[in-house]
Amino acid sequence: MKKQRRQFLSQLTSRIAGLGAMAAAPVLTQAASQSSNSHISVKNIRISREPNKTRLVFDLDGPVEHSLFSLHKPERLVVDLKKTRLMDSGVLQELHSRQLKSIRMGVRNTHDLRIVLDLKSRTTPSSFLLEPKGNNGHRLVVDVKEQSASSSSKYKEMAKKKSLRDVVVAIDAGHGGNDPGATGRLGTHEKNVTLQIARRLKKEIDSTKGMRGELIRSKDRFMRLRDRIKKAHEVDADLMISIHADSFPDVRARGASVYALSVSGATSESARLLAEKENKVDLLFGDVDLNHQDKMVRQVLLDLSLTGTIESSLDIGDEVLKELGRVGRVHKKKVQQAGFAVLKAPNIPAILLETAFISNPKEERKLRSRAHQNKLAKAILRGVNDYFSRKAPPGTWLSEAQEHYVIKKGDTLAEISDKYSLPVSHLRTRNSLRNDQLRVGKTLYIPAS
Numbered sequence: 533m534k535k536q537r538r539q540f541l542s543q544l545t546s547r548i549a550g551l552g553a554m555a556a557a558p559v560l561t562q563a564a565s566q567s568s569n570s571h572i573s574v575k576n577i578r579i580s581r582e583p584n585k586t587r588l589v590f591d592l593d594g595p596v597e598h599s600l601f602s603l604h605k606p607e608r609l610v611v612d613l614k615k616t617r618l619m620d621s622g623v624l625q626e627l628h629s630r631q632l633k634s635i636r637m638g639v640r641n642t643h644d645l646r647i648v649l650d651l652k653s654r655t656t657p658s659s660f661l662l663e664p665k666g667n668n669g670h671r672l673v674v675d676v677k678e679q680s681a682s683s684s685s686k687y688k689e690m691a692k693k694k695s696l697r698d699v700v701v702a703i704d705a706g707h708g709g710n711d712p713g714a715t716g717r718l719g720t721h722e723k724n725v726t727l728q729i730a731r732r733l734k735k736e737i738d739s740t741k742g743m744r745g746e747l748i749r750s751k752d753r754f755m756r757l758r759d760r761i762k763k764a765h766e767v768d769a770d771l772m773i774s775i776h777a778d779s780f781p782d783v784r785a786r787g788a789s790v791y792a793l794s795v796s797g798a799t800s801e802s803a804r805l806l807a808e809k810e811n812k813v814d815l816l817f818g819d820v821d822l823n824h825q826d827k828m829v830r831q832v833l834l835d836l837s838l839t840g841t842i843e844s845s846l847d848i849g850d851e852v853l854k855e856l857g858r859v860g861r862v863h864k865k866k867v868q869q870a871g872f873a874v875l876k877a878p879n880i881p882a883i884l885l886e887t888a889f890i891s892n893p894k895e896e897r898k899l900r901s902r903a904h905q906n907k908l909a910k911a912i913l914r915g916v917n918d919y920f921s922r923k924a925p926p927g928t929w930l931s932e933a934q935e936h937y938v939i940k941k942g943d944t945l946a947e948i949s950d951k952y953s954l955p956v957s958h959l960r961t962r963n964s965l966r967n968d969q970l971r972v973g974k975t976l977y978i979p980a981s
């Protein structure tokens with residue numbers, strides 16, 4: 533044991549000798565006296581830990597002359613005590629805290645004691661001496677305070693100033709009120725399952741950092757298509773998702789489909805028929821007579837502003853379709869395009885989901901099940917997250933990154949999130965990660981906390 537300690541100390545001394553040459557601030561005076569008597573002893577070192585501060589108290593048997601200086605990369609604090617020795621270096625092993633990784637000692641100029649604090653981050657050190665009082669003798673107090681301007685908190689401040697907003701997803705439950713939509717063989721109304729799925733999707737979205745869901749309708753009521761679009765604009769939606777359930781005379785028809793708007797026409801005959809069917813609602817219940825004088829002008833303006841968002845809609849649609857394919861069957865393997873009125877929200881990318889065929893009794897049962905509705909909601913969220921982790925609008929939490937981190941061999945998500953003081957879930961969301969498996973060489977976005 534003694535031999536080990538001696539080895540340990542001699543290693544330290546040689547390490548510290550090298551370290552001395554790097555000392556940038558020459559606070560130390562080289563006036564080392566040659567006389568070896570009248571040494572001050574450090575009898576003990578006590579530690580007290582606060583969230584942002586570590587305090588070390590050196591119990592001494594006399595007043596000491598000392599100096600402090602910091603070294604960076606890695607962060608260290610060096611405490612030099614003139615003509616001092618440490619009675620038991622074993623106490624050093626107990627000294628660690630949130631700021632303090634470890635503590636080492638060495639002897640300088642044969643008489644002086646050098647204590648090196650290995651720190652976890654950049655700190656502001658300070659020290660003072662205390663005279664004997666009560667049961668306490670001479671003491672040297674060294675405080676190590678975390679610097680508030682660490683890279684993560686600096687970014688936090690920046691983020692606060694810029695107030696990064698959430699991506700807003702408008703969730704449109706199809707049909708409602710006196711428009712029940714399609715009805716299944718078991719008597720399930722489309723308007724009810726769409727609202728249930730919409731609510732579950734909102735819950736999933738709201739519990740995801742950087743996103744917020746807004747329901748276009750939150751109860752069983754009729755809404756005209758143009759009012760749905762208006763509502764999406766009112767909530768400043770970045771995306772509108774319209775939720776429906778398909779129906780077809782042949783009960784065998786099955787699977788989910790994803791639609792995006794087309795300006796030039798439907799991609800398939802079935803897409804055209806469906807658009808007609810879903811649009812018909814306004815003909816039945818709403819006043820679709822557009823103001824005829826400027827109808828053409830408005831149409832041209834609308835189409836111009838739409839072309840940009842159609843591409844985004846197809847992109848989001850792809851991601852959502854991929855995810856829906858993981859939890860169930862898909863009807864068509866590609867995002868379909870058709871002239872759905874509800875998708876005509878200028879400047880807002882929009883997709884319409886036919887979640888399954890309500891006309892297929894097997895799928896109707898699934899649509900009614902809470903478990904399946906949750907699965908759908910989670911799949912939709914994943915697709916949406918995949919898209920926005922790549923292409924979120926500027927100024928949103930999902931579009932920003934305080935820095936990039938290239939994954940090294942042996943890295944874990946927990947360690948990386950710890951390094952940046954972020955919840956693991958934030959790293960997952962910002963990078964749209966399915967699980968905690970990391971690919972070496974891949975770059976991670978480090979989000980604002």
Ligand SMILES: [Zn+2]
Pocket residue numbers: 706707713714722776777810
């Ligand atoms: Zn519908």
